[in-house]
Amino acid sequence: MNSKRKGERTLIGHVFEENDVITLADLCRSCTVKTETVTLLVSEGILDPVGGDVEHWQFSISSIRRVRTAVHLQRDLGVNLAGAALALELLDQIAELKRR
Amino acid sequence: MEYKDYYQIMGVERDATQDEIKRAYRKLARKYHPDVSKEADAELKFKELGEANEVLKDPEKRAAYDQLGSNWNAQQDFRPPPDWGTGFEFRGAPQGGGGHDGFSDFFESLFGQARGPVGGGRSFHMQGEDHHAKILIDLEDSYQGASRSISLQMPEVTPDGHVVTRNRTLKVSIPKGIRQGQQIRLGGQGAKGQGRGSAGDLYLEVEFNPHRFYHVEGADVYLDVPLAPWEAALGASVKVPTPSGAIDLKVPANSQAGKKLRLKGRGIPAKTPGDLYVVLQIVLPSSDDEKARNIYQRMRDEVEFNPRATMEVA
Numbered sequence: 001m002n003s004k005r006k007g008e009r010t011l012i013g014h015v016f017e018e019n020d021v022i023t024l025a026d027l028c029r030s031c032t033v034k035t036e037t038v039t040l041l042v043s044e045g046i047l048d049p050v051g052g053d054v055e056h057w058q059f060s061i062s063s064i065r066r067v068r069t070a071v072h073l074q075r076d077l078g079v080n081l082a083g084a085a086l087a088l089e090l091l092d093q094i095a096e097l098k099r100r
Numbered sequence: 101m102e103y104k105d106y107y108q109i110m111g112v113e114r115d116a117t118q119d120e121i122k123r124a125y126r127k128l129a130r131k132y133h134p135d136v137s138k139e140a141d142a143e144l145k146f147k148e149l150g151e152a153n154e155v156l157k158d159p160e161k162r163a164a165y166d167q168l169g170s171n172w173n174a175q176q177d178f179r180p181p182p183d184w185g186t187g188f189e190f191r192g193a194p195q196g197g198g199g200h201d202g203f204s205d206f207f208e209s210l211f212g213q214a215r216g217p218v219g220g221g222r223s224f225h226m227q228g229e230d231h232h233a234k235i236l237i238d239l240e241d242s243y244q245g246a247s248r249s250i251s252l253q254m255p256e257v258t259p260d261g262h263v264v265t266r267n268r269t270l271k272v273s274i275p276k277g278i279r280q281g282q283q284i285r286l287g288g289q290g291a292k293g294q295g296r297g298s299a300g301d302l303y304l305e306v307e308f309n310p311h312r313f314y315h316v317e318g319a320d321v322y323l324d325v326p327l328a329p330w331e332a333a334l335g336a337s338v339k340v341p342t343p344s345g346a347i348d349l350k351v352p353a354n355s356q357a358g359k360k361l362r363l364k365g366r367g368i369p370a371k372t373p374g375d376l377y378v379v380l381q382i383v384l385p386s387s388d389d390e391k392a393r394n395i396y397q398r399m400r401d402e403v404e405f406n407p408r409a410t411m412e413v414a
Contacts, residue, residue, distance in 0.1 A: 009271065010247045010271045010272065010273050011270055011271065011272050011273065011286050011289065012273045013272065013273070013284035013285050013286040013287075013304065014284070014285045014287070015275055015278060015282060015283070015284050015285075016282060016283045016284075016285065017282075018282070029227075029230065030230045030301070030303065031230075032229050032230065061283055062281075064232075064283065064303065065305070068135075068232065069135040072133070072134075072135050073133070073135060073136070076129055076133055076146075076150070077126065077129050077130055077133060078126060087136065091135070091136065099317055
């Protein structure tokens with residue numbers, strides 16, 4: 001366990017808290033999507049940014065997961081944006097039910 | 101390398117129509133999609149499925165694959181025939197770049213060469229993509245802090261444009277107080293940049309291994325504790341486990357099953373730590389035991405008690 005082999009140093013990352021926010025640019029970068037993709041997801045109600053207009057949008061850290069899931073569902077299952085939105089909502093509900 | 105039976109993976113006959121293949125893929129994709137599925141090996145199944153679909157949905161690749169013949173069995177040792185690929189033109193690497201990483205050696209040996217170089221000339225600089233993965237830890241790791249190793253399969257684009265999967269192991273510090281679903285960002289541990297572009301980041305989503313005793317909600321931890329009927333009725337002090345070590349729990353007299361006892365601050369540690377909830381369960385000694393049966397019978401005859409008094413059925 002304690003061997004100091006090459007490349008075995010312990011990495012210390014940045015931990016996001018639940019109420020941390022990220023900018024539109026960060027979200028796009030992290031999910032490798034274009035701004036338009038995020039804008040569409042916002043208009044579909046999949047994402048709920050705070051901050052009024054696009055330039056000041058700020059997204060919850062859980063948005064990363066939502067964007068990625070929405071993109072994957074569209075790419076892999078051939079559903080459209082509305083279908084991905086529905087699936088995401090149902091997944092949220094399942095998670096909520098499981099918590100109880 | 102292992103032969104892959106794409107028809108078997110897709111659950112279709114070898115003479116299935118393209119429509120049948122598409123239907124089979126969609127159905128299985130919904131079942132095993134890692135974002136949706138709760139199947140244990142969803143990720144692996146989905147990857148196999150994607151690979152099978154990549155070949156069977158494309159009439160050219162399918163024809164080439166069919167040419168290998170149907171005498172192969174899944175997992176059989178396979179080497180591509182020397183004249184492989186002659187007369188076929190595989191257009192287009194897997195689309196989009198993302199999502200088709202980590203195909204099998206079998207796939208790569210048959211179709212891998214067809215991919216052209218990506219990215220263009222030398223002067224091309226681009227920051228590497230961020231990668232995302234899950235890291236499984238134990239609840240106890242969150243109580244004490246830990247360092248955990250994680251094995252990742254990283255897709256990497258070689259200079260000549262091939263996508264290869266590289267295994268690597270990272271040792272990651274798990275800070276005390278981390279909760280399920282939190283993200284840890286490791287700067288520069290994502291995909292390599294191109295040209296002078298910097299590397300992307302790696303995001304790890306924390307997930308707890310299921311625990312025998314505890315379940316976790318946010319920062320609160322729940323523990324079911326079985327009690328003997330007399331412990332619940334008369335009150336008792338019982339030893340119970342907690343993630344930070346065993347404690348003596350005082351059970352008040354007349355505790356009913358389902359009662360929750362809150363141990364403040366004994367949940368996941370933080371500035372405002374979570375709580376530990378002990379949920380009482382009452383377990384009856386079997387009436388097969390003669391002594392126990394005698395006592396049950398005496399209670400039945402001597403104790404005035406109707407647990408259904410509120411149900412108004414007399």
